[in-house]
Amino acid sequence: MSSNLFFDRIKEMIKLKVRLTNVSAFRIGTGEPGVSPTEPDNMVIKYNGKPFIPGSSLKGIFRSTVESLYREKSPENGRPFVCEGTSGGEFCVDPKNRKDSTTEEDWEKEVAQNACYTCLLFGNSAISSRIFFSDAMPVNEAKVSVRDGVMIRRDTETAMEGRKYDYEVTNPGAAFEFEIEIINPLKPHIEMVKNVLRLMNMGYVRIGGNKSRGLGRFKAEIISAERLTVENGEVKLSKLEGWNDV
Numbered sequence: 001m002s003s004n005l006f007f008d009r010i011k012e013m014i015k016l017k018v019r020l021t022n023v024s025a026f027r028i029g030t031g032e033p034g035v036s037p038t039e040p041d042n043m044v045i046k047y048n049g050k051p052f053i054p055g056s057s058l059k060g061i062f063r064s065t066v067e068s069l070y071r072e073k074s075p076e077n078g079r080p081f082v083c084e085g086t087s088g089g090e091f092c093v094d095p096k097n098r099k100d101s102t103t104e105e106d107w108e109k110e111v112a113q114n115a116c117y118t119c120l121l122f123g124n125s126a127i128s129s130r131i132f133f134s135d136a137m138p139v140n141e142a143k144v145s146v147r148d149g150v151m152i153r154r155d156t157e158t159a160m161e162g163r164k165y166d167y168e169v170t171n172p173g174a175a176f177e178f179e180i181e182i183i184n185p186l187k188p189h190i191e192m193v194k195n196v197l198r199l200m201n202m203g204y205v206r207i208g209g210n211k212s213r214g215l216g217r218f219k220a221e222i223i224s225a226e227r228l229t230v231e232n233g234e235v236k237l238s239k240l241e242g243w244n245d246v
């Protein structure tokens with residue numbers, strides 16, 4: 001059993017600092033209709049008056065992208081990269097399937113044997129997440145503007161006469177920074193994270209709503225990478241060079 005599979009103890013922690021700059025406008029809405037008649041119907045989510053990207057949104061984007069990228073099993077050890085749990089099928093390990101007679105030790109063995117790499121990274125109801133995303137906060141003047149929208153009929157995809165609404169977007173050129181922490185990463189985990197950033201740079205992975213209108217394209221850069229290791233009670237922090245290859 002790989003000693004990194006369970007992480008009651010931190011042995012290694014990778015911290016990536018990432019900068020996201022939007023190259024098209026994007027919007028992450030509040031989901032609340034505007035309360036004042038002078039405010040647009042669809043505001044973007046803000047903190048202290050500035051748009052930001054919640055860490056929970058980032059985690060969702062990273063997970064769903066990893067799930068769409070990986071299908072097969074690891075050629076090294078046969079462990080599946082991903083399971084069907086979040087797409088309506090069965091999770092690789094599910095506490096519901098745990099028998100009353102199973103000891104804690106047996107259950108850990110079961111998890112160690114069957115958990116997929118994606119659940120081992122992002123967690124599920126049986127496994128803790130080992131990846132953490134901070135909110136991505138603006139580091140420059142992130143300007144918001146209001147656009148006119150026209151309601152689109154879903155069935156015919158034609159504009160609905162007279163059904164206009166306003167919505168806010170964050171203008172291109174806003175830069176946001178956030179941190180990704182991975183505790184006791186397993187071998188494929190760092191590449192999984194980097195592949196999401198690569199796909200973002202290629203324009204395949206977008207952030208926020210109204211993607212069909214071309215919103216949500218970002219440039220992603222890893223601006224620093226650090227590794228913290230703990231061995232025999234000794235904590236070591238090192239900068240990682242050559243890690244910004246996304």
Ligand SMILES: [Zn+2]
Binds near residue numbers: 084093
């Ligand atoms: Zn799984």
